[in-house]
Amino acid sequence: DYSLKVMDHFSNPRNMGSIENSDGIGEVGNAKCGDIMKIYLKVEDNRIADVKFQTFGCGAAIASSSMATEMIKGKTLEEAWKLSNKAVAEALDGLPPIKMHCSMLAEEAIHEAINDYLKKK
Amino acid sequence: DYSLKVMDHFSNPRNMGSIENSDGIGEVGNAKCGDIMKIYLKVEDNRIADVKFQTFGCGAAIASSSMATEMIKGKTLEEAWKLSNKAVAEALDGLPPIKMHCSMLAEEAIHEAINDYLKKK
């Protein structure tokens, strides 16, 4: 069963959508379930000024991405890079073990998006 | 990649929600990904007068359930029982092989809901 925080971020996801003229985009696929996650970053002064996500993934992926994007907003790129899916799951008061792989999507897509930004810069 | 019909039913799902005073409820879980599907039926004169679904599942599960509920609305219970996940996937112009198991959720939940209705009657 899912925690109240998971249900909240699933039913009312934060930062869902895309960013026009984003500074970095990360797209990753989950080999385990075939789902896809896309993260858009707006970077200012080495900080994440804005972040949005899009996914075809399940409720656990939506809730984790919603929480993860909230956690990195306003942070430096170095701080955002260090966000682990375990920390996101803890902030959500836990995820069922079978759904931990869904929370990896956000972490990996954030890394890809930061790399994309650094490459373009 | 997903067909236009899958994207349409994913972004704008039909029959999402629940039915108060429903005549039958089916709830099934997917062992492969841990997701859950719930189907609510309103039955009148042996026909499906209304149907709604709720899921924590991925985009493919949402699109299949949206299409499946559209396909059984107004049908007799016998017709609804015969709806296969393959027919639903075809109506959606196909699903990636790795996502076919997601479309099973709707088929199984419809069977459970019809059984629940017949049991209560």
Ligand code: FES
């Ligand atoms: S099952 Fe694919 S993201 Fe959760």
